[in-house]
Amino acid sequence: MYEKEEDKYQLELGTVNERFIAVASGKGGVGKSTVTANLAVALSERGYKVGVIDADIRGFSIPRILGVEERPKAESENIIIPPQVNGIKVMSMGGLMEEEKPIIWRGPLLSKTFKQFVKEVRWGELDYLLFDLPPGTGDMPLNLMQQLPDSELMVVTTPQVAATKVSGRVAKMADELDCGLLGVVENMSYYQCSECGAKEYIFGQGGGAELAANLDTGLLAELPLVTEVRESSDQGEPIVTVNPEADISQKFFTIADKITP
Numbered sequence: 160m161y162e163k164e165e166d167k168y169q170l171e172l173g174t175v176n177e178r179f180i181a182v183a184s185g186k187g188g189v190g191k192s193t194v195t196a197n198l199a200v201a202l203s204e205r206g207y208k209v210g211v212i213d214a215d216i217r218g219f220s221i222p223r224i225l226g227v228e229e230r231p232k233a234e235s236e237n238i239i240i241p242p243q244v245n246g247i248k249v250m251s252m253g254g255l256m257e258e259e260k261p262i263i264w265r266g267p268l269l270s271k272t273f274k275q276f277v278k279e280v281r282w283g284e285l286d287y288l289l290f291d292l293p294p295g296t297g298d299m300p301l302n303l304m305q306q307l308p309d310s311e312l313m314v315v316t317t318p319q320v321a322a323t324k325v326s327g328r329v330a331k332m333a334d335e336l337d338c339g340l341l342g343v344v345e346n347m348s349y350y351q352c353s354e355c356g357a358k359e360y361i362f363g364q365g366g367g368a369e370l371a372a373n374l375d376t377g378l379l380a381e382l383p384l385v386t387e388v389r390e391s392s393d394q395g396e397p398i399v400t401v402n403p404e405a406d407i408s409q410k411f412f413t414i415a416d417k418i419t420p
């Protein structure tokens with residue numbers, strides 16, 4: 160069981176001018192990390208200073224998608240310098256261990272590491288700090304969120320979700336945490352044939368819109384399923400970096416524009 164800590168952690172070695180954004184999902188595998196990484200790149204391309212905390216203790220996918228090769232450095236015993244890739248500062252559980260190593264994370268260890276990420280990392284001046292939360296709406300993401308400085312929730316979903324069920328849990332989470340909802344991103348919305356342009360709604364249709372309506376928030380984007388997204392992520396180059404003109408990359412820029420001043 161994850162151990163709850165009452166106090167909110169504050170960034171001690173940095174500031175965030177605009178927003179803390181916690182990216183959540185009703186379940187795993189919906190593309191939460193893909194969305195977080197590409198949104199970070201889109202915001203950075205728009206000229207904002209961006210940091211990412213990968214708190215998805217099961218996946219550690221952020222460093223892999225963004226192509227982070229450096230490890231965090233210790234400036235002193237209690238000060239960590241985050242690695243940067245294309246100007247984006249990234250701290251991940253994956254930066255502290257081998258990706259392949261199976262690790263049983265116990266709550267207190269996660270809590271301690273997360274606290275370090277917030278308090279002991281020299282983030283410097285940022286405009287946006289994104290948190291890739293563990294999947295689901297259970298205790299672990301909830302308790303992590305409780306420790307975050309005033310963050311807003313962005314929810315990633317696929318079209319076939321039992322929207323009503325997820326929305327109930329997310330709404331409860333936002334309510335308990337007293338945090339704002341930034342909007343819903345529907346991922347894997349459709350596959351578009353590269354030859355004829357026809358859209359196939361492989362995972363059904365409308366889950367994102369329904370979830371957004373239930374939560375009384377906006378649908379920020381409907382992102383297509385694109386082979387290049389998976390391929391480029393596997394190679395450590397997010398789609399927004401390798402192919403900024405692609406339809407899906409443009410949609411990431413649209414999300415960035417919707418959440419920036």
Ligand SMILES: Nc1ncnc2c1ncn2[C@@H]1O[C@H](COP(=O)(O)OP(=O)(O)OP(=O)(O)O)[C@@H](O)[C@H]1O
Nearest residue numbers: 187188189190191192193218294383384385388389
């Ligand atoms: N729009 C997309 N088109 C094609 N592949 C995608 C898309 N979005 C995500 N994927 C692929 O789906 C897989 C799962 O994505 P990702 O790791 O981002 O999910 P997640 O929700 O963060 O999962 P978890 O929280 O369980 O770690 C990855 O292989 C990723 O490359």
